Amino acid sequence: MDVLRPPLIRIGGRVYRKNLIQEQPFPHEEEEEFCAGPGECADEPCDAFVVEETERGFQCRLEVPSPLYKYIIGKKGETKKRLETETRTSISIPKPGVEGEIVITGQQRSGVISARTRLEVLLDSFRRRQPFTHFLSLPLNQPAIQQNFLHFKEEVLHKCSKDHGVSSSLFQNPAKLHLTIGTLVLLNEQEIQRACDLLQQCKEDFVDQITGGQPLTVEVAGVEYMNDDPAMTDVLYAKVHMKDGSDRLQMLADQLVERFVASGLMLKEWDKVKLHATVMNTLFRKDPTEERNNTMPGKSSFKERESFNGQNILKLFENFHFGEVQLDSVRLSQRFSSDASGYYATSGQLCFS
DSSP states (O other): OOTTSOOEEEETTEEEEOOOOOOOOOOHHHHHTTOOOTTOOSSSOGGGSOOEEETTEEEEEEEEOGGGHHHHHOGGGHHHHHHHHHHTEEEEOOOTTOOEEEEEEESSHHHHHHHHHHHHHHHHHHHHTSOOOEEEEEEOOOHHHHHHHHHHHHHHHHHHTTSTTOOGGGBOOGGGOEEEEEEEOOOSHHHHHHHHHHHHHHIIIIIHHHHTTSOEEEEEEEEEESSSOGGGBSEEEEEEEETTSOSHHHHHHHHHHHHHHHHTSSOOOSSSOOOOEEEEEGGGTTOTTTSTTOOSTTOOSSSOOOOBOOHHHHHHSTTOEEEEEEEOEEEEEETTOOOTTSSOOEEEEEEOO
């Protein structure tokens, strides 16, 4: 049929065009896939979480660390009330400081799902703004390394103390020398235990294969700076590399981060881990405990970091040898803490051997 000249039909004294309609029949079996019963959902993510049907409607439970309750409640309860009104649900939150589950109830399943989804988006946003509480670390505080570090500090202060911003307060505590693999926000004992369990799972899945069940021998030598201008340095760090020239340490760090990011316990910041041991940091200038009082996200214990001129340090100590280290474990270290040795308190660890 010519679409520009469709056939004409006369009905009741009027003329109508007869347009071609292309129908696409579907087999009966496919039609059944789109049928949803009263307790099912066609468009909602059914498998994302469990929604229970009760005598009064539907309910869903959500595990939330108690420090995040206040963000769900909001100022004078406004956030919670708005969520309940807009989703036509009721949100029950445990008392402050009491670990438990948040329970969402409503007469409509779609409303409960909407409330749960919106809560998860809010919680993810608030969690990202929390200062980190723990980090995966590789201790470098063996006695020989500490002794060489103190010698480095003495020499820097002797030769470079007149350079702008250089002072003894910038140096790391030798007992806390370490490599950071990644940072975590763990807000209750359950999340800490999850991180510990995941460490042990990593040992079985790939760490034993990488390490061969033996400590990794690492050489700590040379210094480098973080920012673009050595005359305005904020962080100076010691470089590390495997004694055997392999990339096993880098592989270990990258795979640990990949696994922790996949679990939701860690946020991915870089394509690969930058292995470094901080030796000088301008954050230590006014608070050697790494901003111990800075517990509010987005706020600092002082207005600006006062950078230092690291040009002479980089020139004079470019190849400074701090020593060799036998790395035998990955620690889940707690921020703002110390154990009997002076290192960070350990919440859990993965031993290579």
